[in-house]
Amino acid sequence: MSGDIVLYDYWRSSAAYRVRIALNLKGLAYRSESVDLTSGAQRGSDYLARNPQGLVPALAIDGHMLTQSLAIIEYLDQTRPEPRLLPLDPALCAQARARAQVVAADIHPIANLRVLNVLRGEFRADEAAVQDWIHRWISAGFAALEAQAPQTGLLGGAAPDLSDVCLVPQMYNARRFALPLAPFPQLVRIDAALRELPAFAAAAPEAVQK
Known part of the structure; x- marks a missing residue:
């Protein structure tokens, strides 16, 4: 696992907020790229190529582009398991x-x-x-x-x-x-x-x- 982690983010998006918390809890350094939802940037062709839903967040990590906040957080928990966010039981x-x-x-x-x-x-x-x-x-x-x-x-x-x-x-x-x-x-x-x-x-x- 290598390369920069990039979060496509919007400051007031609660879904993106969840992912920011999870990245911080895992101690992962990442770069944030703002997607201004109020200006419609999420509907631009460049962003739709990353996330066809036109939603934030999207996370570039380990050569993957991941979407949907809970799916992203579960990926983080499976690949960087400490501290755990989902119990093993x-x-x-x-x-x-x-x-x-x-x-x-x-x-x-x-x-x-x-x-x-x-x-x-x-x-x-x-x-x-x-x-x-x-x-x-x-x-x-x-x-x-x-x-x-x-x-x-x-x-x-x-x-x-x-x-x-x-x-x-x-x-x-x-x-x-x-x-x-x-x-x-x-x-x-x-x-x-x-x-x-x-x-x-x-x-x-x-x-x-x-």
């Missing part, structure tokens, strides 16, 4: 994946920029309706995670796992869209503890904004 691994997918499969895809722009444009939703939509789906996912969250420690226990890596960017989005977080005290506690860790702090949008 099959049941614990399935549980970590399930918690991560509450965010990555159930919340994020229906509250991301593409969907919100369709709501505003094609369905003529005003900003109050868009915010209600965002709050509904983040709240539903967070309620499920809150019910599974421990009273002490992180979602992954003593050390962050894949679900912790997914939680922090989604909490960032929740605050960005002014979701009341009082119903989710354990998630608030866990998020605060994670954001104190250097790998998470260095990946935060305010730390990488260009």
